[in-house]
Amino acid sequence: MAFLRRLGWYLVGLSIGIIFLVFFLKKKSGENGIEFCYFPNCRVLKDMRSKPLSFDEQLPVQFKDTTFIASFLNDGDIDFGKSDTKTEPCKTYYISLDTEKGSQEIKAQNCPDGLTILPIK
Structure with a gap:
């Protein structure tokens, strides 16, 4: 039972992270997107x-x-x-x-x- 609860919380966090990542990658690829300059x-x-x-x-x-x-x-x-x-x-x-x-x-x-x-x- 504890394993299923941990797995559920892991999947919730993973899905939030994927949504966050897709949002920023879409912004970066657009015409007026975000430009990341690290160097x-x-x-x-x-x-x-x-x-x-x-x-x-x-x-x-x-x-x-x-x-x-x-x-x-x-x-x-x-x-x-x-x-x-x-x-x-x-x-x-x-x-x-x-x-x-x-x-x-x-x-x-x-x-x-x-x-x-x-x-x-």
Whole structure:
């Protein structure tokens, strides 16, 4: 009798857990779903995407395309070894993206009030 009672409580907890899991997986797979960023690269890029974008005046014209920069902020890889992450309040990141044309890189300054794309020197 005690075994059946324990089995019943186990099944109740298991069913609640499955419902909870299905709810979150459905939210994550939707268009306006939840995005889980656990790694530093993902967290920094997500923070950059949420800020207003501006371009430095000395930046070449081909880099002043918002869709081009959006591809870096969605699929790029941050080189933390090259980046300056210790300065306050603005941190400087080097973001690379592998495309059909080869590997390309941009330099971005992430400030609390916005994101500025800088020329690479």
